[in-house]
Amino acid sequence: MLGQPKPYAAPGCGRAEAPVWERIAACRLCAPRFAVTATRHAPKPVVWFRPGARLLIASQAPGARAHESGTPFLDPSGDRLREWMGVSHEEFYDRDRIAIVPMGFCFPGYDASGSDIPPPAICARTWRDEAMAALPGIETTLVIGGTAQAWHLGKGGVTERVRAWRDHAPGLFVLPHPSWRNTSWLKKNPWFGEEVLPALRARVREVLNG
Template sequence: MSQQLADRIRACRLCADRFAATATGHAPNPVVWFAAGARILIISQAPGLRVHQSNTPFWDRSGARLRDWMGIDEAAFYDRARVAILPSAFCFPGYDAAGIDLPPPPVCARTWHPAALAQIGQVPLRLLVGGHAHRRYLPGRLGVTETVRGWRDHAPGTFALPHPSWRNTGWLKRNPWFETEVLPALRARVAQVLTE
C-alpha cells in the first residue's frame, strides 16, 4: 500500500461533525487494510463498533462468518498481500438513537475509492459484500436477494454476497440456495485464486 495514500485516508476528517452528532458521538477512525497486488478484493459496507475499537476490519462475528463463507482462516484473511478490504466507508458511521447502524456516508467512497482501487490494481476475485457495495458496483440491481441469486450473471471474478452480519441469519434460513449453490463456488474460486 502506498504509505502516502494510507496516511491521507487515516487523517481524513470529512465526517467529523456527522459522527459527533450520532448517538455514539465518536471521532473518525479510518480503518485502512489494502495493498497493491492483493489477490482478492472485498468491497464491504462500513466498520462496526468493534472494528472501530480494534482498528482491524471484520474483527467481529461478521468477520468470522465471512471467513467461513470464503473457506479461509484468519492468517490468510488478514494477509494484505492476499486480501484487500475496501469498505464503502472507512470509518464506523455510528448508531442512531434506536441503536441501529447508520449507513456509510457516500462521501467516503466518492473521495477515496478511485485512488484506493488504482493502488490495489487488478484482482482476479472481487467480493461485493452487502447492499451498499452492490448498489455502487453493480448498478441497476434491485435488491440483495436478486443480486446474490444472480451470482452467475456478474462479471467474471465477481461474487455478490449478503452482509455476513448475524442480523441476516433469517435471510440465510429463507434462502438455503445461498449455502448449497453460492458458497461451494465461492470457496472453490477463493482456493484457486490463493494458490495460483
C-alpha cells in the same frame, strides 16, 4: 476500467504526495458528522489494503468493534465471512493477498434509536476510485451488502443480485452481509449455501494459491 484519479488533498487528509492508504488513514472529513451521532465518536479510518492484493472484499463500513480494534471483521460477522470463504484467520488478514475496501472507512455510528447509520456517501466519493486504482492485481471481488452492491452494480435488490451470481462469477461474487441478523435470510434461501458457497470457496482458493 478505472483511470488513475488525481491524489485527493483536503484539510485533514494528509500529505497530497502520500500513498492513498496513508491519506485515508489521516482523513477527518466526517468529524462534524460523527460528532452529532448518538455515539459522538471521532473519525478513525480502518484501512486494510496493499497494492499486491489479488482478492478484494468490497464491504459496507467498520462496526463498533472494528472501530475500537482497528481491524475489520474482527467479530461474529467476520467469523461467518471467513467460513463462507473457506479461509483461515491468518489468510484473511494477509494484506498482501486480501484487500478490504469498504464503502465507508470509518464506523458511521448509531442513531438515537441505536440503529446503524449507513456509510456517509462522501467517503466513497472522496476515496473509492483512488483506492480501487491502487489495486491493479485484483482477480476476484466479493461485493458484500446493499450499499457496496449499488456502487459496483447499480440499483437492485440483494436477493436478486445474489441469485444471479453466475452472471458475474468468477471475477465477482455478490454476497449478503454476513451479519447474524441475516440468519433468517440464509434459512429462507438454502440455495446460497448449496450453490454459491462451494463456487466461492473454490474461486477464493484458486486466487490465493496463485
